[in-house]
Each structure stands twice: as C-alpha cells, then as structure tokens.
Amino acid sequence: MTRLLLLALLASACTAAGPGAKVEAGAGALPPDVRAFITRRDGCDHFRGEEGYDAARRKQIEAQLKRLCTGTDAELARLKRAHAANRLVQAALADYDDNIE
Secondary structure (H helix, E strand, O other): OOHHHHHHHHHOOOOOOOOOHHHHHOOOOOOHHHHHHHHHHHHHHHHHOOOOOOHHHHHHHHHHHHHHHOOHHHHHHHHHHHOOOOHHHHHHHOOOOOOOO
C-alpha cells in the first residue's frame, strides 16, 4: 500500500482540508514522532522539487532545504527501527527515500 493511499484512507474520516490534514486525520493511528516526521519530510520533499528561478528564490529554497531536510535520513531510519512492529507506521514511511541528504 502506498503512503498516499494509506494516508487517504486515514483522511476519509476527517473533514479537514487544510495543510497537514492528512497527518491530523491519522492523529489517533500514527505516533506523534511519526506524524511530526511526515509533516517535516513532506515539506522537505516539496522544496526538493522547487525551481530556483532567481537568486532570491534559490536562497529561500536552500534555507528551507537545510531547515526541513537536515537529519531526516537518520530520523527515518530511527523511526523504522523504533516502530518495526507497527505495520501502519511501516506503511506510512515506506515510500520515503532513505538517502536524500
């Protein structure tokens, strides 16, 4: 099951549509450390796909990448180990790249 499908299923019971709604929808299902990681890493992945069309935008993207992405490789590995017996957590983390830094 892909991360998006899993989170869509969790969100089906939630009417919130704003940013972070998919994490809020699974609030009772996913541990807080996993929800925090998903929020941070999704932000990281967003900025990894952004185009630096001028110097100011490149600077903004670089700052966000440093803030959001730094340490997420180790955090992902730690979460997978810490929650090895939790299939829901493993499914939620499965689609994240292990090595982006």
